[in-house]
Amino acid sequence: MAFSCVVPSTPAITLRLAHCYNLLKRFGLRSPFWALHDLGALCIDTPAAIQKRRVFSRINSNREHEQILSNWKNTLIELSKIPSIRDVRRSHLSDFMLAALLLRLLRPIGEKVPFRSTSSVPIDIRIYNDLDSWIERWFHQGNRLEDIAFLRHITSQPIRLLIAFESIDLNTLRLFSFFGVDQIDSMSLVDIINAFEFSEVAQIARFTLNLLPSLLETKRLRGAQTHAVGGYVGIARHGSIDSLVPTELAYDSELFALRFLENETAFYLREKQKEEERTLHYILIDSSASMRGLRSVFARGLGIGLIKTLEILKEDICFRFFDSQLYESHLIRGHQHSQNNYLLYLLTFRGEHGRNYAKVFSQLALEVENIKQRTYQAIRMYLVTHAECHIPLKTIDHIAKNAKIYGIFILPSDGNIDLEYLDKLYKVQIVTESILLAHEESVERARHIVEELTKTAGSG
Numbered sequence: 470m471a472f473s474c475v476v477p478s479t480p481a482i483t484l485r486l487a488h489c490y491n492l493l494k495r496f497g498l499r500s501p502f503w504a505l506h507d508l509g510a511l512c513i514d515t516p517a518a519i520q521k522r523r524v525f526s527r528i529n530s531n532r533e534h535e536q537i538l539s540n541w542k543n544t545l546i547e548l549s550k551i552p553s554i555r556d557v558r559r560s561h562l563s564d565f566m567l568a569a570l571l572l573r574l575l576r577p578i579g580e581k582v583p584f585r586s587t588s589s590v591p592i593d594i595r596i597y598n599d600l601d602s603w604i605e606r607w608f609h610q611g612n613r614l615e616d617i618a619f620l621r622h623i624t625s626q627p628i629r630l631l632i633a634f635e636s637i638d639l640n641t642l643r644l645f646s647f648f649g650v651d652q653i654d655s656m657s658l659v660d661i662i663n664a665f666e667f668s669e670v671a672q673i674a675r676f677t678l679n680l681l682p683s684l685l686e687t688k689r690l691r692g693a694q695t696h697a698v699g700g701y702v703g704i705a706r707h708g709s710i711d712s713l714v715p716t717e718l719a720y721d722s723e724l725f726a727l728r729f730l731e732n733e734t735a736f737y738l739r740e741k742q743k744e745e746e747r748t749l750h751y752i753l754i755d756s757s758a759s760m761r762g763l764r765s766v767f768a769r770g771l772g773i774g775l776i777k778t779l780e781i782l783k784e785d786i787c788f789r790f791f792d793s794q795l796y797e798s799h800l801i802r803g804h805q806h807s808q809n810n811y812l813l814y815l816l817t818f819r820g821e822h823g824r825n826y827a828k829v830f831s832q833l834a835l836e837v838e839n840i841k842q843r844t845y846q847a848i849r850m851y852l853v854t855h856a857e858c859h860i861p862l863k864t865i866d867h868i869a870k871n872a873k874i875y876g877i878f879i880l881p882s883d884g885n886i887d888l889e890y891l892d893k894l895y896k897v898q899i900v901t902e903s904i905l906l907a908h909e910e911s912v913e914r915a916r917h918i919v920e921e922l923t924k925t926a927g928s929g
């Protein structure tokens with residue numbers, strides 16, 4: 470920490486970054502703690518100061534090292550001025566998001582000038598409350614040549630760090646903040662890191678951020694009411710106060726209290742409400758090679774919007790990808806709290822990109838039949854694919870016996886679709902290439918589709 474120049478507004482920030490550093494060491498980070506600390510502190514909060522530590526002159530008299538450290542300080546000052554840093558701060562990053570961002574920034578440097586130390590940093594707030602005295606005590610107990618080499622390299626071309634920060638996709642950060650992707654295990658950090666690596670994720674994030682507000686601003690739970698419903702079917706000695714027989718109030722207060730304690734008061738029995746039909750919303754997204762680029766952006770953005778809307782409506786959801794095979798299913802229970810981990814999966818999933826629709830949908834037909842027999846009374850299937858998704862008619866008939874199929878087809882440039890099973894589907898939505906090429910039109914088309922698919926959600 471003798472080489473760090475960012476003075477955070479509170480020692481708790483340094484403690485948080487120490488946790489972050491120890492986590493990233495397990496993921497192969499090869500950078501010193503002071504580098505992660507300074508960059509991370511800039512991302513969390515406006516620093517109290519950016520300056521060389523006074524203790525550094527007492528423990529290191531090498532003028533070259535002093536100059537290199539001055540270069541690092543100047544680099545940090547320049548970084549603190551760029552707009553993307555302020556935007557990152559406003560995102561209020563979770564620990565995992567911060568760790569992924571710092572790993573993305575530091576990994577390229579660590580690959581060229583690896584920092585081989587494998588020791589973790591202490592997690593003790595007392596140390597960071599009086600850091601200079603601990604630095605003076607510990608500085609000469611280790612070999613600092615690796616720190617100097619790393620410092621020399623990172624300051625030799627400061628423009629690289631500036632470009633790295635400017636290239637951070639803020640839409641991706643905003644999307645994760647919107648979904649609250651913070652209550653996840655450490656293995657999901659790999660998915661977050663991957664999300665920063667794929668350029669397509671930035672496009673999906675932009676599409677989804679434009680789609681979700683228009684979907685959610687008017688969405689509310691159906692059937693919410695505070696008054697009792699259903700007719701009366703009898704009289705009982707127990708019940709809620711609103712079902713009390715009015716003639717009971719004719720008794721004086723003492724006699725009423727006695728009757729109530731002796732369970733002699735009369736209550737109306739209400740008609741038992743019919744149990745709602747359990748419906749599963751089954752979302753299938755094609756991930757074959759034909760769904761690359763804008764098709765993939767539209768399909769995944771649509772999928773995220775559809776899932777989020779159905780979540781708000783407290784519906785049960787199953788979603789999965791397919792290409793030459795049917796990939797693992799993810800189930801979201803409508804009345805259970807979701808940690809939004811599905812967002813990472815939808816953004817970063819990569820399939821084999823082959824095709825074998827006959828095999829995939831034959832397997833799916835058996836699974837849907839099994840679900841219908843054992844778990845759900847109704848299944849609504851949403852198939853998001855392209856105009857060349859050829860499925861045998863017998864297979865479609867088999868699926869249609871157990872599920873209402875809603876087809877969303879993204880057309881090729883010639884605008885033609887010739888699938889023999891279209892009349893077997895419950896509803897069909899078409900997305901043309903011209904719509905995909907116009908961002909605002911594609912967002913509006915996705916909004917219309919989601920609203921059409923969910924306006925009767927829960928009705929079977």
